Amino acid sequence: MSAYADRLEALVADAADRCTGCGKCFEVCPTAREIGLDAGEAKARVGELLDLARDGGAAADGLQKWLNACDGSARCSDACPEGINVRQWVTIAKMKALDVARPREVGAANAANRFRHMAQAVRLLASMQLPSETLKKILEPAERRTAEILFYTGCNVLRTPHIVLNVMDILDAMQLDFDVVGGTSHCCGVYQFQEADLPTYERMGHRTFQRFGQSGASKVLTWCPTCTKNFDELEKDVEEPFFDLGHISEFLAANLETLKARFVDQPKRRVVIHEHLGIGATVDSIRKLLGAVPNLELVELVQDSGFSYACGGQAAKFKDREQAIHRALAEGAVAAGADTIVTMYHSCHRALAGAEAAYPLRVVNFTDVIAEALGRGGHPDYYRLYKAGGPMDEAVAAARKFLASNGVRVDEASVHSLTADIFNETGLAGSRDSFAQAFTALAKEG
Numbered sequence: 001m002s003a004y005a006d007r008l009e010a011l012v013a014d015a016a017d018r019c020t021g022c023g024k025c026f027e028v029c030p031t032a033r034e035i036g037l038d039a040g041e042a043k044a045r046v047g048e049l050l051d052l053a054r055d056g057g058a059a060a061d062g063l064q065k066w067l068n069a070c071d072g073s074a075r076c077s078d079a080c081p082e083g084i085n086v087r088q089w090v091t092i093a094k095m096k097a098l099d100v101a102r103p104r105e106v107g108a109a110n111a112a113n114r115f116r117h118m119a120q121a122v123r124l125l126a127s128m129q130l131p132s133e134t135l136k137k138i139l140e141p142a143e144r145r146t147a148e149i150l151f152y153t154g155c156n157v158l159r160t161p162h163i164v165l166n167v168m169d170i171l172d173a174m175q176l177d178f179d180v181v182g183g184t185s186h187c188c189g190v191y192q193f194q195e196a197d198l199p200t201y202e203r204m205g206h207r208t209f210q211r212f213g214q215s216g217a218s219k220v221l222t223w224c225p226t227c228t229k230n231f232d233e234l235e236k237d238v239e240e241p242f243f244d245l246g247h248i249s250e251f252l253a254a255n256l257e258t259l260k261a262r263f264v265d266q267p268k269r270r271v272v273i274h275e276h277l278g279i280g281a282t283v284d285s286i287r288k289l290l291g292a293v294p295n296l297e298l299v300e301l302v303q304d305s306g307f308s309y310a311c312g313g314q315a316a317k318f319k320d321r322e323q324a325i326h327r328a329l330a331e332g333a334v335a336a337g338a339d340t341i342v343t344m345y346h347s348c349h350r351a352l353a354g355a356e357a358a359y360p361l362r363v364v365n366f367t368d369v370i371a372e373a374l375g376r377g378g379h380p381d382y383y384r385l386y387k388a389g390g391p392m393d394e395a396v397a398a399a400r401k402f403l404a405s406n407g408v409r410v411d412e413a414s415v416h417s418l419t420a421d422i423f424n425e426t427g428l429a430g431s432r433d434s435f436a437q438a439f440t441a442l443a444k445e446g
């Protein structure tokens, strides 16, 4: 067993030692309820989790169902009277149970396929929306950076790269010494961990985290909620780094006075934040930030914010629940007289960006709002145009220019695959035909 795997074992052993078996974590688990597991059997399920922690081997049936259902919501950790990070425990237990349930090569092949598919989509979408000098800057190796602050994007936000440009604008307006780093060569290794391919995880996610340290940065600001959760629970808790680690929204909220001093007049808006609990203080931070923007009124809506820490990802297996969350949000926002939905994360932004096709609402990310309040931002959100299904001329013209700048060509097969990637995700969207037809025509240009 590697030194890293030993440390994961130590985290699990510590949780098991502290656990009293009260069952509160299982009682509050929203995904256990979603698949029909009985809250009355909480002590039995936790007993099985304790057995797995102490004896290893295969998970008992009931426990295996719980582990499979988990989407990382962290309601369990919040409910634990002993202050145990139950989500972390469940995440490691799930990986270990999977490792004994099938040959490691099967998990390694699954992880490689998932990574390859994601990398292809990210590379193409980023090349359609960003100039090559910006993309190269983001992809440059972390260990070669020299700035005090590293803004770490992760991989998937590059599908909606205007968000990255907004954050760069914000940090720039704050006159900070920062570098931006991300892309698939700096992956957090989530697929490898989820598929129990620990050796490859160590060469990817664990290595990415070490590269942050090699840059000499004193602070690493994360964007992606999954990367934030993984690095927090599978790296920082395993070995304390020399740098501070935290989500960009928390950092901006902590520097609110600096931002407020630079805010300029804004148009009147009534906004609803699409909220997800489960990642640090991100909800409170974004509420604090938006609450300080001139002329912006926060409209309160009761939301299903505890079901998952973000749209998509592990929550994607609960399509009906996600669909209901998206519809209730849009309908609730309209009924409450809001004109804008503000998204927290990129996967939520992708899910909701097409709401404009069906509802009198604008959908923006919180970084759009903050960057614009600083007199910056205004970067076109091409992904929103794809999803809304309206005229595609602007998006195609931009893609033609950026693809040439990046030396990337699209063919009809890749447009077909990208169309499925964009429109098969749960969420609100206009017609997929507008995107498919316009970008197939672009591919035919050769």
Ligand code: SF4
Pocket (backbone or CB within 6 Å): 025, 028, 029, 030, 031, 032, 069, 070, 071, 072, 073, 074, 075, 076, 077, 086, 087, 090
């Ligand atoms: S993280 Fe959420 S979904 Fe997973 S076990 Fe805990 S409460 Fe259940």
Ligand code: SF4
Pocket (backbone or CB within 6 Å): 018, 019, 020, 021, 022, 023, 024, 025, 026, 046, 079, 080, 081, 082, 083, 084, 086
């Ligand atoms: S809530 Fe905490 S102490 Fe209670 S069973 Fe769960 S992990 Fe153990």
